[in-house]
Amino acid sequence: MKHSCDPIPPDAPLPHRKVLRDRLAPLVTRSYAYPVLLLMLDYAMLAAALAGVVLAGSVMVKLLCGVAAGLVIGRLFIIAHDACHQSLTPSRRLNRWVGRIAFLPSLTPYSLWEVGHNVVHHGYTNLKGFDFVWAPLTQAEFDALSRPRRWMERIYRSGWAPGLYYGIEIWWRRLFFPSRASMPTRRPVFLRDCLLVAAFGAVVIGLVCWVAVATDQSVPLMLALAVALPFCVWCSLVGFVLYAHHTHVRVGWYDDRTAWGQAQPFVSTTVHLTFPWRFGAMLHHIMEHTAHHVDMSIPLYRLGTAQRTLEHMLPDRIVIQPFSLRWYLDTARRCKLYDLRTHQWTDFHGIPTT
Numbered sequence: 001m002k003h004s005c006d007p008i009p010p011d012a013p014l015p016h017r018k019v020l021r022d023r024l025a026p027l028v029t030r031s032y033a034y035p036v037l038l039l040m041l042d043y044a045m046l047a048a049a050l051a052g053v054v055l056a057g058s059v060m061v062k063l064l065c066g067v068a069a070g071l072v073i074g075r076l077f078i079i080a081h082d083a084c085h086q087s088l089t090p091s092r093r094l095n096r097w098v099g100r101i102a103f104l105p106s107l108t109p110y111s112l113w114e115v116g117h118n119v120v121h122h123g124y125t126n127l128k129g130f131d132f133v134w135a136p137l138t139q140a141e142f143d144a145l146s147r148p149r150r151w152m153e154r155i156y157r158s159g160w161a162p163g164l165y166y167g168i169e170i171w172w173r174r175l176f177f178p179s180r181a182s183m184p185t186r187r188p189v190f191l192r193d194c195l196l197v198a199a200f201g202a203v204v205i206g207l208v209c210w211v212a213v214a215t216d217q218s219v220p221l222m223l224a225l226a227v228a229l230p231f232c233v234w235c236s237l238v239g240f241v242l243y244a245h246h247t248h249v250r251v252g253w254y255d256d257r258t259a260w261g262q263a264q265p266f267v268s269t270t271v272h273l274t275f276p277w278r279f280g281a282m283l284h285h286i287m288e289h290t291a292h293h294v295d296m297s298i299p300l301y302r303l304g305t306a307q308r309t310l311e312h313m314l315p316d317r318i319v320i321q322p323f324s325l326r327w328y329l330d331t332a333r334r335c336k337l338y339d340l341r342t343h344q345w346t347d348f349h350g351i352p353t354t
Helices: 017-028 035-055 059-084 091-105 112-123 137-143 148-155 162-175 188-214 219-246 258-262 291-292 300-312 325-334
Strands: 269-275 319-322 337-339 344-346
Touching: 017 291, 017 300, 017 325, 035 059, 035 091, 035 219, 035 300, 059 091, 059 112, 059 219, 059 300, 091 188, 091 219, 112 188, 137 337, 148 162, 162 219, 162 344, 188 219, 219 269, 269 291, 291 300
Parallel strands: 269 319
Antiparallel strands: 337 344
């Protein structure tokens, strides 16, 4: 009898998701102390970066500290992301508290992210009409857009503006006091969470203004370096991460639920992007994304092991992509629109590129 984690031949049927989750079950064990320590560490790093913005004498050093603050906001967001999945600690109540606290610097309303990400994105990954995250347009959809909207789509898909896409299409339209068109469902908790992050943002802006006056520094400069710059860096980071997770020449999109289900989307529509120098660990292993989609209950501090186990079990089935700027820009050049009939990426003129 084969061991439960022995490799499954590439030509054999892919096991049901439940079977794969059963094999990864030992990695679902969660801790109380470690996640809380991670939260405290990342908040301490954020405080240190912002202190650098305030105390540094050089504008260049202030600029670097502002960039660092944006990257740390990304780390805090990943902690909140796990808490929102109820995979961070064994306690649902603690997860909700940690999630809301860790989401504050990115101004992310917990309940709205929970619906858009957990229910929609994970429930219907790369299914057109349901999953809205970096969903590619078809040629007909692109041609039907107004000229300004086509121009924006070209910018979004250029490879240079993932932060602009996330800031406008995800955060502004779907998370921060979304309109009824973007979020038809109305729940009291949505408004409470939006008010919470808005109040946090207002307090931060007020404190930065007060510190600038108290230290005899330019208020606009301090707001730019301590508030606007970290938020822009954060948006760019999360926009890139979301793009890289599900956009690849080997990753398809679907508009038919039957075909989508047959494609085993929890494996086939996700990318494991690898980096040198353990950079992925600096992002709390969010790039070990196939394992996360197979089982959302695996905590971030066990995703590395889970991904290695999954890749051992499913050789040649998981999209593993070493990161390079050349690969990223080539992907952005080739993955503009998507032909749902032929399952090919195309450029903006409908010419297949894959």
